[in-house]
Amino acid sequence: MTKAPALLLALLVLTAALPLPAAAAASATGSVSIHCDFPGQVVEAGETATFTLVAANDGSADQIKMWAENFAGSRDWEMRFVDGTTEVNRVSIPKGGSKTVTLEVETAADTPIGDYPLKMHVGDGAIWLYVTISKTHTGELGTLQVLVTDKDGEKVKGATVDIYRGSESEPFDRVMTTADGRISTGLPQDVYHLVITKPGYRSAEKKDVKVKCGITTDAGTVMLEKSSYAAEVTVKSALITTPAGKNPTFELTLRNVGKADDTYRLSTAGLPEGWYARYKEGAAETSDISEIFVPAGGERSLFLEAIPPYGVTVGDYFLTATIESSSDAYTEDMTAKISGSYEMGLSADRYRYEASMGETVEFDVSVRNLGNAGALTGIRFEVSAPQGWKATVTPTNITSLQPGESKKVSVKVVPPSSIVASEYKVTLKAVSDQGEESDEFRIVVKEQSFAAIAGLLLLGAIAGGVWYYFRKYQRR
Incomplete structure (x- = not known):
């Protein structure tokens, strides 16, 4: 008979240790009973499950504390009792009355798929709730x-x-x-x-x-x-590429985004050695400015011209535009990229030659690479002469010409023998893979010597005839 009470006591202890089903969640001995119509909810990991609880007070306590317990797998979840948007942790329920309480369970986004139990307490009453994670977002951004x-x-x-x-x-x-x-x-x-x-x-x-x-x-x-004083500076392009001999010019827009009108001071910093820079109100302006007035909400266009020294080499050069308002300074970093240029020049000792009809005229022309970007390649020549003329260039082409290097070509032109004596134009054009250049020469064609003698004889005969008749009729 002594074994029965001991066995009954063990069963009672074991029963108290096991979770109660939702239908029997209210404490058998407590003064607060809790009811939930839907004690289990299904959500994705990271979402919030919301439970509506009804707590009834059968005891004498009025202000009742509320808290929650979570277990392995849900330790980093956040749970709170709320009344509207206000988080609460106590509830006042008069004896014999009831109160609706909302519990929000914010799950972690990396929670694995599965079922997770939670135990909620209102005073000495408790209830088991269950959250089922249907989808996890582990590893996602x-x-x-x-x-x-x-x-x-x-x-x-x-x-x-x-x-x-x-x-x-x-x-x-x-x-x-x-x-x-x-x-x-x-x-x-x-x-x-x-x-x-x-x-x-x-x-x-x-x-x-x-x-x-x-x-x-x-x-x-x-x-x-x-702010009262402020600016917004916009650069159309912070990198400008220009060939040597031209000035890179940056276009800026200055906007007064402050509350008050302001005058902005313009300057530059970090200019490369030998360089000069100036601000202008127009790209074609020749005068520079050092400050500019902009009303609140207004904007002005500016042009910053960077002027390199003579003989600047190919490369990247850096400078900083500085615009100061009444309260702050604004800087914009810019890059002026000086690129090499391809330029070819033609020159000769003389540009005017004399020749007789059918006589060959020969002269030399120097072809020079005046650029600094690299070699001129595939140079070929074209001669434009009047119809009926013969014209040749030797050599007919130049394979490559390095910067600063020059070579001579020989130009031969032959006017036709029946041409009228006059001055004629001959054009030499040099065409390379990178560009072309041309030059003009004048050829003065003289009459043949026998024609000149015949002309002189004819003039002499006419003069003699005039003299003869003058003498003859003067006597009469």
């Missing part, structure tokens, strides 16, 4: 979204959002807001700190932004306040 506006609700385009991970001092990522003032970027699961900046605005921060893997996190709206 989460998506962070932020909207940036000004105090008037206008979307702020081009704001920089630096994203810091945990307590790191260097940004983990940096993104710019689009035309609608938004960012959307993928990030690993972690807690982040956001710093939002834009010229003309005071910076803003947003801390403790939790990003879950595979889940889109909307960090809400960040408002930026305009």
Whole structure:
């Protein structure tokens, strides 16, 4: 008979240690009973399961504490009792009354698929709840979204959002807001700190932004306040390539994004040795400016002309444009790339020659590579002469001509024997793979010597005849 009470006691202890089914979740001895119509919910990892609990008070206690227990697999979940949007941890239920309590269970996005039990307590009452994870997002990137506006609700385009991970001092990522003032970027699961900046605005921060893997996190709206004095500088192209002998010119737009009118001071820094730079209001302007007035909300176009020294070599040259407002200085780094040029020159000792009809005229022409970009290749020659003339060039082509190098070619032209005496134009064109160049020469064709003698004789005969008749008729 002594064994029966001991066996009964062991069964009672074992029963107390086992989880109670949902239908019998209320404590048999407690003064608070808890009921939930749907004690089990199915969600994806990272989503929030919401349970509606009804707690009834059969005891005398009025202010009753609430808390939750979670177990292996759900240790990093977040659970909270809420009344609307307010988190609560105690509830007041008069004796014999009941109260509806909401429990939010925020699951972790990397929770494996499976069933997870939770135990909720309201006073001395308890209930078992179950969350089933149907899909996990382990290893996936989460998506962070932020909207940036000004105090008037206008979307702020081009704001920089630096994203810091945990307590790191260097940004983990940096993104710019689009035309609608938004960012959307993928990030690993972690807690982040956001710093939002834009010229003309005071910076803003947003801390403790939790990003879950595979889940889109909307960090809400960040408002930026305009500064009194500020500028926004836009460079059309920070890299300008020009051949030697030309000045690289950068086009800028200066916008006053502050609240007040301002005068901006213009300067440059870091100019290469021997270089000079000047600001102009137009690309074709010859006068330079050192400051410019821009009303609030207005903008002006500027041109920064970089002037290299004579004989500058091929290469990249760096300079910095500096624009100062009444409160800040703004800098833009620029690169002037001086490229080599291909240039060919033709020259001769003389450009005017004399010849008789049918006589050969021969002269030399120097072909020179005046550029600095590289060799001129595949140089060939073309001669343009009047119809009926014969013209040749020797040699007929030049394979390659290095910078600074020159070679001579011989040009021969033969006017026809029946040509009228006059001055004629002959054009020599040199065509290379990189470009072409031409030059003109004048050929003066003289009459044959016998024709000149015949002409003199004819003139003499005429003169003699005139003299004869003059003498003859003068006597009469």
